[in-house]
Amino acid sequence: MRSAPTLNLANDYQEAYDYYPEKWVSPYIDRRRENGWGLYNLLGIAKGEKDKMHAQQQRNFCFFDAPVGLMFTIDKVMGRGSLIDYGMFLQNVMVAARARGLHTCPQAAWNSFANIILPHIGAGEDEMLVCGMSLGWAVPDALINTFVTPRESVDSFTHWCDSAA
Numbered sequence: 001m002r003s004a005p006t007l008n009l010a011n012d013y014q015e016a017y018d019y020y021p022e023k024w025v026s027p028y029i030d031r032r033r034e035n036g037w038g039l040y041n042l043l044g045i046a047k048g049e050k051d052k053m054h055a056q057q058q059r060n061f062c063f064f065d066a067p068v069g070l071m072f073t074i075d076k077v078m079g080r081g082s083l084i085d086y087g088m089f090l091q092n093v094m095v096a097a098r099a100r101g102l103h104t105c106p107q108a109a110w111n112s113f114a115n116i117i118l119p120h121i122g123a124g125e126d127e128m129l130v131c132g133m134s135l136g137w138a139v140p141d142a143l144i145n146t147f148v149t150p151r152e153s154v155d156s157f158t159h160w161c162d163s164a165a
């Protein structure tokens with residue numbers, strides 16, 4: 001009988017779709033670690049400092065102190081391809097924000113809490129949470145905002161075809 005609350009809790013924190021792979025493999029896991037540890041090193045968070053990691057993760061849930069928090073939903077009838085369209089839509093929101101001097105941080109961190117969030121934002125049963133997004137003005141000299149993520153070279157993920165061959 002005691003396991004019932006735990007089960008309910010697990011149901012409450014289900015993602016509506018897999019944002020991350022079920023199983024992390026190289027090279028993606030390596031890049032994820034490089035980014036994650038790069039950020040934590042900058043913030044002075046060492047391996048095993050779970051409380052500090054948790055506190056940093058929790059910053060998501062106050063939208064990093066941004067004045068506006070956005071939640072994005074999609075009609076559940078749409079197919080997986082529509083998430084491609086939706087990604088472009090999100091990027092357009094982000095680019096439009098930059099054009100107006102604003103900054104954004106898209107946030108998949110909210111996805112585990114979809115079942116809790118959706119009723120709060122008045123979403124219907126037919127809607128699925130895609131992600132959240134912070135919108136506001138970044139503090140450029142805040143330590144966390146000095147972190148620059150590395151980029152793969154174009155050649156590393158492009159297969160160039162020689163039309164003469």
Ligand SMILES: Cc1cc2nc3c(=O)[nH]c(=O)nc-3n(C[C@H](O)[C@H](O)[C@H](O)COP(=O)(O)O)c2cc1C
Binds near residue numbers: 105
């Ligand atoms: C779809 C999507 C979801 C993201 N979710 C989060 C998130 O939940 N929390 C967070 O701090 N950053 C999140 N990020 C932002 C990345 O961490 C951000 O891209 C990174 O801070 C560095 O930016 P850049 O690599 O795009 O330059 C997300 C980015 C995207 C595109």
